[in-house]
Amino acid sequence: MNTARKLLGTVAVIATLGVVAGCSSAGDPTPVRTTAAPGSVDLRMTVWTSNEAQLALFNGIADAYKKDHAEIGTITFESLPFADYNTTLTTQIAGGNAPDLAWMGDLSRDLITAGALVPLTETLKSTEGWDYDDLLQSVVGQFSDGDQLYAYPFSNSPFALYVNEDVLAQAGQTLPTNPTWEEVSEIGSAVHAATGKAGFVIRDFDYSGWNVLATVWTGWGAEAWNAEGTQCGFDSEKMADAFAFLHDAAFEKTSMPGPGAKADFFAGDSAFTIAQVSRAALLDGSFSYSVHPLPAGPVGEYSVLGQAGVGVLQSSPHVQEATDFLAYLTNPENAEQLAQFFPPPRQSLLTGEKLAANNPKLTAQQLQQVVVDQLPSAVPLPNHTRPAEIAQKVKTALDAMWTPDADVPAVLSSVCDSIDPLLSK
Amino acid sequence: MTAPTLVDTRGATSVDVAPRGPRTSTVFWTAARRDALTGYLFILPQVIGVLVFVIVPVGLGVFYSMNDWNVFTGKMQFIGGEHYAAVLSDPQLPGVLSATAVFSGGVVVLNIGLGLLLAVLLNRRFRGVTLFRTLFFSPVVVSVVAWTLVWGFLLQDNGGINGVLEAIGIPGTNWLQQGSTAMLAVVVTQVVRSVGINMILFLAALQGVPGELYEAARIDAASSRTIFFRITLPLISPTLLLTAIITIVGALQAFAQIAVLTEGGPGLYTTVLVYYVYQQAFAFNDIGYGSTLALMLLSFVLLLTLLQWQLRKKWVFYEN
Numbered sequence: 001m002n003t004a005r006k007l008l009g010t011v012a013v014i015a016t017l018g019v020v021a022g023c024s025s026a027g028d029p030t031p032v033r034t035t036a037a038p039g040s041v042d043l044r045m046t047v048w049t050s051n052e053a054q055l056a057l058f059n060g061i062a063d064a065y066k067k068d069h070a071e072i073g074t075i076t077f078e079s080l081p082f083a084d085y086n087t088t089l090t091t092q093i094a095g096g097n098a099p100d101l102a103w104m105g106d107l108s109r110d111l112i113t114a115g116a117l118v119p120l121t122e123t124l125k126s127t128e129g130w131d132y133d134d135l136l137q138s139v140v141g142q143f144s145d146g147d148q149l150y151a152y153p154f155s156n157s158p159f160a161l162y163v164n165e166d167v168l169a170q171a172g173q174t175l176p177t178n179p180t181w182e183e184v185s186e187i188g189s190a191v192h193a194a195t196g197k198a199g200f201v202i203r204d205f206d207y208s209g210w211n212v213l214a215t216v217w218t219g220w221g222a223e224a225w226n227a228e229g230t231q232c233g234f235d236s237e238k239m240a241d242a243f244a245f246l247h248d249a250a251f252e253k254t255s256m257p258g259p260g261a262k263a264d265f266f267a268g269d270s271a272f273t274i275a276q277v278s279r280a281a282l283l284d285g286s287f288s289y290s291v292h293p294l295p296a297g298p299v300g301e302y303s304v305l306g307q308a309g310v311g312v313l314q315s316s317p318h319v320q321e322a323t324d325f326l327a328y329l330t331n332p333e334n335a336e337q338l339a340q341f342f343p344p345p346r347q348s349l350l351t352g353e354k355l356a357a358n359n360p361k362l363t364a365q366q367l368q369q370v371v372v373d374q375l376p377s378a379v380p381l382p383n384h385t386r387p388a389e390i391a392q393k394v395k396t397a398l399d400a401m402w403t404p405d406a407d408v409p410a411v412l413s414s415v416c417d418s419i420d421p422l423l424s425k
Numbered sequence: 426m427t428a429p430t431l432v433d434t435r436g437a438t439s440v441d442v443a444p445r446g447p448r449t450s451t452v453f454w455t456a457a458r459r460d461a462l463t464g465y466l467f468i469l470p471q472v473i474g475v476l477v478f479v480i481v482p483v484g485l486g487v488f489y490s491m492n493d494w495n496v497f498t499g500k501m502q503f504i505g506g507e508h509y510a511a512v513l514s515d516p517q518l519p520g521v522l523s524a525t526a527v528f529s530g531g532v533v534v535l536n537i538g539l540g541l542l543l544a545v546l547l548n549r550r551f552r553g554v555t556l557f558r559t560l561f562f563s564p565v566v567v568s569v570v571a572w573t574l575v576w577g578f579l580l581q582d583n584g585g586i587n588g589v590l591e592a593i594g595i596p597g598t599n600w601l602q603q604g605s606t607a608m609l610a611v612v613v614t615q616v617v618r619s620v621g622i623n624m625i626l627f628l629a630a631l632q633g634v635p636g637e638l639y640e641a642a643r644i645d646a647a648s649s650r651t652i653f654f655r656i657t658l659p660l661i662s663p664t665l666l667l668t669a670i671i672t673i674v675g676a677l678q679a680f681a682q683i684a685v686l687t688e689g690g691p692g693l694y695t696t697v698l699v700y701y702v703y704q705q706a707f708a709f710n711d712i713g714y715g716s717t718l719a720l721m722l723l724s725f726v727l728l729l730t731l732l733q734w735q736l737r738k739k740w741v742f743y744e745n
Contacts, residue, residue: 087707094496094712110710114497207602208688259602260582315499389709392689396517399691402602 034321036071041321043075045101045310046089048082054341055079058329061337065328071321086388093315100316101326105308106211106387108143108151113385117150118312118319120326124149127327134332134346142380143309151309152330155342157276158305158374159215161295165288167271171195181219181245181295184272188255191271198263198270199255203279207259207402210394211382215274215304217242219297224382224394230423232416234394240409241298243401251404259402276306277343277371280361291366293374303374306381308342343371350375386422393418483723489716496710508717520693521701524608528697529676531612536672537665539616540623545653547624548631558628562621569618573685576614577601580686604694607687611695615682619675623668630664631657659742666733666741673729677722698722 034041049055055077062075078099080088086107092098093116104111111117125132135149136156143151161184163175171194173187188199205212214224220242223233233239249256257263257270265273266282274294283289294303310329312322328334332346339349340358349355352368359367384390397415400406490509493502512518547558564572579585580600587597600610634657642652658665680699683689689696689704696704699722706715 090496090710091707094494094499094710096499111497114495116497208690258582258599260580260584260599262581262583386709388704389711392704392708395688396690396692399602402691 034069034071034324036318036321038070039073041071041318042073043101043318043322043325044078044099045076045103046078046080046085046092046099047103048080048085050079051341057337057341061329061334062325065325069321069324072325075325093313098313098315100318100322101310101312103154103308103310104151105306106381106383108309108311109383109385110387111311111313112143112145112150116314118314118316118323119148119150120152120311120323121147121149123323123327124152124330127331130327130331131346131348134348136345136347136350136375138376138378139305139307139345142307142383143311151311152326153307153309153345154330154335154338155278155308156305156345156375156378157278157307157343158303158371158378159212159274159294160277160370161292162265162273162275162279162283163290163292164265164268164271165290167191167195167197167268167287171271173271175290175292178301179292179295181216181297184295185245185249185253185255188249188271189253192254197268198257198261199249199253200272200274201257201263201265201270203265203273203275207399208395209391210398211391212274213242213246214379214381215294216246216297218302218304218379219294219299220245221297221299225384225419225423229384232420232423234412234415234419235409240412243408243412247401247406247408250402277362277367278341280359283361291362291370293370303378304381305375305378343375384423386425390419390422393422483720486716486720486723489712490714490720492713494712496712504713508714511714512717512721517693517696517701521696521698524694524696525677525698527608528612528679528695529673531608532615532676532679533669533672535612535616536620536623536676537668540620540668541627541665543620543624544627544631545657548628558624561624564618565621567618569681570685572618573614573682576610577686580610601687602691604691607691607695611682611686614686615676615679619672623672626664626668627661630661634660662741663743666737670730670733673733674726677726677729698725 045058047055047058058077059075062077066072066075085103086105089099089102089104089107121132124130139153139156140149143149143153161179168175168187168191171187171191173190173194175187176183179187184200191197192199202212202215211224217223217239220238222236222239222242225231225233246256250258263269265275266279266284268287277291280291293301296302310326312319312326316322330338332348335344335346336349336354338344339355343355344350350372352364352366352372355367355371356362356364362370394415397418398411400414401408401411491503491505493504493507494500543561547554547561581587582597582599582602586600590597598606600606638656638660639652642656647655677697678699679697680703683695683697683700684703687695689700698718702715702718702722704715705711705718709715
């Protein structure tokens with residue numbers, strides 16, 4: 001009897017091991033390392049998109065992942081409003097209801113500095129087929145600390161010059177090849193005088209979101225602060241020249257809508273706009289358009305990009321499973337799918353033809369010119385720890401700039417006075 | 426020791442009985458206790474509400490104000506009175522308090538003045554009076570965010586208000602981009618939306634003033650001005666006190682108007698204290714300092730309310 005029991009037990013153990021081994025080898029190339037019980041892991045990822053097609057793609061990838069990972073119960077993508085995304089996310093974290101994974105923009109430095117994100121480099125490098133070296137080095141800086149990557153930069157969208165060709169034709173203007181900022185401003189002024197429409201609009205600026213003005217001042221060789229984030233750059237001569245150009249455009253040449261005036265390029269209200277390439281989705285075909293790299297500044301040609309990353313929060317009760325899912329979500333195959341919505345960080349996917357395959361608004365040549373050729377040298381928008389506090393203090397000080405008789409250098413000096421204490425922390 | 430002896434009240438015999446407790450213990454639920462319990466049950470929902478939504482949050486606010494809370498990691502470090510000391514050295518706070526005083530003062534004066542004026546005008550019988558009352562009260566029921574968004578469009582440089590001004594030959598201004606006009610715009614937006622409440626309260630008070638007092642005054646040849654200041658105003662002074670309290674408290678709580686219209690700008694011209702609290706606690710993630718400022722705001726509200734409550738003895742007239 002005892003012998004029979006032992007034999008039966010041995011057979012059962014061997015059978016169980018065989019089934020487990022079979023499952024592991026037949027499914028995903030990444031070994032299942034979790035010890036969680038089947039269906040016991042529910043993952044939640046916060047995003048700021050509510051685009052149905054994008055959410056459908058995420059859900060499709062999640063469903064495919066669940067098939068090979070029995071421990072996963074549900075994977076939920078929680079859409080939070082973009083305007084309040086940072087506030088909502090931090091409130092969730094503070095309230096003990098943090099998501100397992102989260103999209104992040106300018107909150108990344110705070111999260112990295114606080115140690116709130118899970119280091120990803122080792123996991124991604126050890127994941128078979130992930131190809132870590134495929135990542136473009138110029139786009140990982142915002143989401144890294146030293147050599148350690150803390151968030152995958154899934155969206156890397158350079159800023160570009162959008163042109164309403166119909167408005168230009170109506171005003172009898174022609175845009176030269178490789179235009180400069182001065183030329184754009186001159187044409188904008190002429191368009192405003194001839195048609196009443198706005199000249200150039202820095203999208204999302206609205207005399208409040210000053211960080212997008214980096215798309216202009218970078219052309220003058222200026223920067224908000226030094227690379228270490230310790231020295232204010234607003235009081236430099238280059239920055240003063242850049243703001244003098246903007247001030248002149250708003251109040252003298254009227255080539256840029258003044259404070260309080262609204263003009264939406266995508267509704268046909270202006271000749272030009274500076275916006276991210278991903279905004280091309282807003283082009284509805286109601287006017288003919290073209291897209292170009294940013295106008296050249298006094299220092300020549302340059303490029304600026306806006307980024308978004310996705311990382312795993314340390315507070316997650318399922319760090320291991322969430323990190324594994326992130327590795328799957330961003331592997332080469334899924335990255336190619338994501339590339340239809342977000343310019344990817346992988347060099348292998350960065351060709352005009354590949355990007356154009358899923359982009360109905362821009363041609364392969366345009367995408368090559370405004371995305372692929374720009375990314376290797378692109379400068380990210382200014383980012384720092386305590387982004388909201390710095391943003392508020394700069395905005396408050398810069399408000400004095402937007403009056404006709406503003407003293408540009410004095411205002412810029414006051415900007416540094418207000419943020420120096422924060423930069424030195 | 427012998428057992429107590431009770432006397433038979435019927436006088437037959439005297440008997441020894443076992444010791445017993447006091448007779449009243451068998452009737453614990455006396456009428457008085459039942460009444461007290463009923464009273465406590467009636468106020469229980471309110472007590473729970475005050476505990477959960479006032480006492481506990483204020484207690485937590487005091488706790489947070491004495492801690493440095495890193496919201497990203499959940500770590501909390503006790504720092505004692507550092508946040509309270511920071512209040513004294515905050516370079517932005519004087520500007521914020523100044524904006525709060527201007528905003529609250531403007532709203533209180535305009536709201537009560539206009540509310541009283543409208544009530545007096547609409548306390549007469551004329552054709553269409555109900556329509557006017559409805560018209561002035563209707564903004565009260567509109568969502569504050571929707572109301573403010575519409576005003577935001579109207580107040581743009583190329584918005585509706587400047588368009589109307591231009592049509593009649595008056596040069597407009599960039600209402601929300603200049604400090605003085607931005608504050609004026611925010612105050613007016615708030616007053617126009619909320620004046621209906623005060624108007625209705627004053628209207629009810631005015632209709633409660635006995636008509637014979639006016640008749641007697643007219644017989645005595647009192648002027649309209651005298652009648653208003655000697656009869657009307659004293660008799661509606663309890664309502665004046667009520668409206669003053671709720672308007673001041675409301676003005677100190679105004680948030681959505683600022684957030685939607687100006688985001689506290691330009692500069693700090695319209696950054697009132699409650700908006701500054703929000704910025705510190707939720708935008709800058711400095712929960713500790715935000716809590717300290719919130720407690721300061723609570724102290725202001727309490728102080729002003731107590732002050733008015735004390736001053737009422739001097740200027741509020743109660744018929745009884």
